[in-house]
Amino acid sequence: MINKAIPEATVSRLPVYLRSLGDLPATQATCSSEQLASIAGVNSAQVRKDLSHLGSHGTRGVGYNVAELRAQLRQALGLTQGxxxxxxxxxxxxxxxxxxxxxxxxxxxxxxxxxxxxxxxxxxxxxxxxxxxxxxxxxxxxxxxxxxxxxxxxxxxxxxxxxxxxxxxxxxxxxxxxxxxxxxxxxxxxxxxxxxxxxxxxxxxxxxxx
Amino acid sequence: MINKAIPEATVSRLPVYLRSLGDLPATQATCSSEQLASIAGVNSAQVRKDLSHLGSHGTRGVGYNVAELRAQLRQALGLTQGxxxxxxxxxxxxxxxxxxxxxxxxxxxxxxxxxxxxxxxxxxxxxxxxxxxxxxxxxxxxxxxxxxxxxxxxxxxxxxxxxxxxxxxxxxxxxxxxxxxxxxxxxxxxxxxxxxxxxxxxxxxxxxxx
DNA sequence: GTATGTGAAGACCTTCACAGCG
DNA sequence: CGCTGTGAAGGTCTTCACATAC
CATH class of the missing domain: 3.40.50.720 (NAD(P)-binding Rossmann-like Domain)
Structure with a gap:
């Protein structure tokens, strides 16, 4: 089970990342760890390490695909159901x-x-x-x-x-x-x-x- | 300044200890770290280490004086004023x-x-x-x-x-x-x-x- | 005997810094 | 060149275990 490996401290930040994605302009398709970090109020290395626990794969030189990342966060948090x-x-x-x-x-x-x-x-x-x-x-x-x-x-x-x-x-x-x-x-x-x-x-x- | 030395994690537990003291029977004059720990839902070594940051002095073989400890917690948290x-x-x-x-x-x-x-x-x-x-x-x-x-x-x-x-x-x-x-x-x-x-x-x- | 106070060990978390990839 | 992913370093926090004091 992938969840088992996610540290508690990371879990408590995932909802913040998820909400932070909602603060991006709707037109923005991609987002760097730096930008996400600044919205969420944390260090960018933290963001990258946290997201790496999701098995998330950003694109080097570009950043994370916003739609995909959002889906992964919702998945990890169990928000695909009501x-x-x-x-x-x-x-x-x-x-x-x-x-x-x-x-x-x-x-x-x-x-x-x-x-x-x-x-x-x-x-x-x-x-x-x-x-x-x-x-x-x-x-x-x-x-x-x-x-x-x-x-x-x-x-x-x-x-x-x-x-x-x-x-x-x-x-x-x-x-x-x-x-x-x-x-x-x-x-x-x-x-x-x-x-x-x-x-x-x-x-x-x-x-x-x- | 004594406060400067108190770790953040400890600070966040002090209000819990303070409230926990209120859960004791009014007649109880003294309280062990074990008892406080069980009310507050933490480890007793944690309680002792946390309280030691207050410069608090319990009595070995006995425990902490409830009234005195309450006063020290209020003092540390700045609750002596409104x-x-x-x-x-x-x-x-x-x-x-x-x-x-x-x-x-x-x-x-x-x-x-x-x-x-x-x-x-x-x-x-x-x-x-x-x-x-x-x-x-x-x-x-x-x-x-x-x-x-x-x-x-x-x-x-x-x-x-x-x-x-x-x-x-x-x-x-x-x-x-x-x-x-x-x-x-x-x-x-x-x-x-x-x-x-x-x-x-x-x-x-x-x-x-x- | 009993419970505190604390050094030492260990777990966990964060940050740095850079190799590696696009 | 830019940004991710991550080993390694550095902190912080928790727990253990016992010397110490009453």
């Missing part, structure tokens, strides 16, 4: 995510919005009625959900994660400010506002410029 | 962030919500009227804003960032799906939904279970 997403937690953030729609372009569709609060069930969010958390397993099976986005309070996050894992989901995007314990084979990515702000203040208060 | 934040872009996500309030606990206060869209100006979001982007510089000076949260569309992000930098802000939390170019001395942290989802699908579609 994904069904469940959003759990319909508070402020959850509601905003349900309405956001910025990732439908990439083939992600929110096919369920769940909440533990019975009072919220039935309310329409992002064009769908909120469903009760108890139906999770059923919904996952029926609608082929493969990704869960957690936007619950921190205190509820671990319980919900356990439930999500029991329902067979292997990919979790966690917005709750908590570190989740999950079994091997389940992948969690954490997006944590407070953490990011605190990293910023570290640099603000500590060393000077640079 | 920070005034401007939120730019009052769309779905921006509105949710304005209402969120989950980081006020840590001393961050949203003291301005701005938007480029004249139609939105004056509407109340998170208890404040939306103000026009043109007033940015003035607002930053008047209210001592030191952090900007960007929640604009990707296409506008770079222009807004330029403006924010010109207003003298040195810390940006960027939710727009774009890589920002900023001068040396300005720190940008990117939070990118689509990127995170795509990293998840890489693992879903590629290799099997870990």
């Amino acid at each position: 994904y069904s997403v469940a959003l759990i937690g319909a508070g402020n953030l959850g509601t905003a995510l349900a309405n956001y729609g910025g990732f439908e372009v990439w083939g992600f569709e929110v096919n369920a919005v769940l909440d533990a609060d019975a009072d919220k069930v039935g309310r329409i969010v992002g064009g769908r009625p909120i469903e009760k958390l108890e139906s999770l397993e059923e919904i996952v099976n029926e609608r082929g959900i493969s990704i869960a986005i957690l936007a619950t309070p921190a205190a509820a996050a671990q319980d919900v994660a356990d439930r999500v894992v029991r329902a067979g989901i292997k990919s979790i995007l966690n917005f709750a400010p908590a570190v989740l314990q999950v079994p091997q084979g389940v992948e969690v990515r954490r997006v944590d506002l407070s953490t990011e702000l605190q990293i910023l203040t570290f640099h603000l208060s500590g060393e000077g410029a640079v | 920070y005034s934040v401007a939120l730019i872009g009052a769309g779905n996500l921006g509105t949710a962030l304005a209402n969120y309030g989950g980081f006020e606990v840590w001393g961050f206060e949203v003291n301005a919500v701005l938007d480029a869209d004249a139609d939105k100006v004056g509407r109340i979001v998170g208890g404040r009227p939306i103000e026009k982007l043109e007033s940015l510089e003035e607002i930053v000076n008047e209210r001592g804003i030191s952090i900007a949260i960007l929640a604009t569309p990707a296409a506008a992000a770079q222009d807004v960032a330029d403006r924010v930098v010109r207003a003298g802000i040195k810390s940006i939390l960027n939710f727009a799906p774009a890589v920002l170019q900023v001068p040396q001395g300005v720190e940008v942290r990117r939070v990118d939904l689509s990127t995170e989802l795509q990293i998840l699908t890489f693992h879903l579609s590629g290799e099997g279970a870990v």
